[in-house]
Amino acid sequence: MTATPTPIPLAGVIGSPITHSLSPRLHGYWLRRYGLAGHYIPMNVSQSDLAEALATLPKLGFVGLNVTIPHKESVLALADIVTDRAALIGAANTLIFRKDGKLHADNTDGSGFIANLRTGAPQWDPTAGPAAVFGAGGAARAVIAALIEVGTPEIRLANRTRPRAEALRADFGARVVVHDWVQAGNMLEGAATVVNTTALGMVGKPDFRVPLDALDPRALVTDIVYTPLRTPLLEQAEAMGCTTVDGLGMLLHQAVPGFERWFGLRPEVDEATRDAVLGL
Numbered sequence: 001m002t003a004t005p006t007p008i009p010l011a012g013v014i015g016s017p018i019t020h021s022l023s024p025r026l027h028g029y030w031l032r033r034y035g036l037a038g039h040y041i042p043m044n045v046s047q048s049d050l051a052e053a054l055a056t057l058p059k060l061g062f063v064g065l066n067v068t069i070p071h072k073e074s075v076l077a078l079a080d081i082v083t084d085r086a087a088l089i090g091a092a093n094t095l096i097f098r099k100d101g102k103l104h105a106d107n108t109d110g111s112g113f114i115a116n117l118r119t120g121a122p123q124w125d126p127t128a129g130p131a132a133v134f135g136a137g138g139a140a141r142a143v144i145a146a147l148i149e150v151g152t153p154e155i156r157l158a159n160r161t162r163p164r165a166e167a168l169r170a171d172f173g174a175r176v177v178v179h180d181w182v183q184a185g186n187m188l189e190g191a192a193t194v195v196n197t198t199a200l201g202m203v204g205k206p207d208f209r210v211p212l213d214a215l216d217p218r219a220l221v222t223d224i225v226y227t228p229l230r231t232p233l234l235e236q237a238e239a240m241g242c243t244t245v246d247g248l249g250m251l252l253h254q255a256v257p258g259f260e261r262w263f264g265l266r267p268e269v270d271e272a273t274r275d276a277v278l279g280l
Helices: 023-033 047-060 074-078 084-089 109-120 138-149 162-172 181-188 232-239 248-254 256-263 271-278
Strands: 010-015 039-044 062-067 094-097 103-106 131-134 155-158 176-179 193-196 220-223 243-245
Touching (some): 010 023, 010 047, 023 039, 023 256, 023 271, 047 062, 047 074, 047 094, 062 256, 084 103, 084 138, 094 256, 109 243, 109 256, 131 138, 131 181, 138 155, 138 162, 155 162, 155 181, 162 176, 176 181, 248 271
Parallel strands (some): 010 062, 131 193, 155 176, 193 220, 220 243
Antiparallel strands (some): 062 094, 094 103
């Protein structure tokens, strides 16, 4: 009796556009590094095709997906199971097609953010003082949820449009204190952790112009932007004596849980992984 061959697991990333994503390079590197059978495929999926894609891909052998813009919020309504953290954040970046046919949605951005800081700055203590967070989009939601979970006592939040920041305060509670964008520099006074979740300072985007005069040299400063790796914010903070952590590690660490679920092995994030993703 001939044994049925084990199907090769397929995973991928969906978004629109998708050509910018570094996830295929990352997952492809891990598959080769660990000698695993599997493929990871970037797919440009429009909003109008999202539901059909999620219904069809499991039939083609897909075991899960990463999700990027503009689908991170939309997939929640299509999932059968949504983790508490994905529900709190209001977005999912990791999907698992379960063997029972159910679609499981999770958000690993926050855990990736914390893992990046703990790796890049082992001495970082999230409870040492307030955090100053710039931006109020989906990434900010993941960052705030993660900071609350690890015990940061106060999160000072500023966004160019204040109502979006107020909405996050309404969702996350009194530990979030909203500041006007024009006074955002004041949030830095006494802040132990500083996080830019906006696209300001990214290649092709406007500069991050918040004055850093009040920045404490003992603070940890991180930028979720990783193009360029060393943003002007990080360069200025480093020149002032701060510990800085770039944003690439967040991308790498958030990918670990999905890869483990899809391909059956927990990959390591190390310098070789960073170099592979950077094409070095």
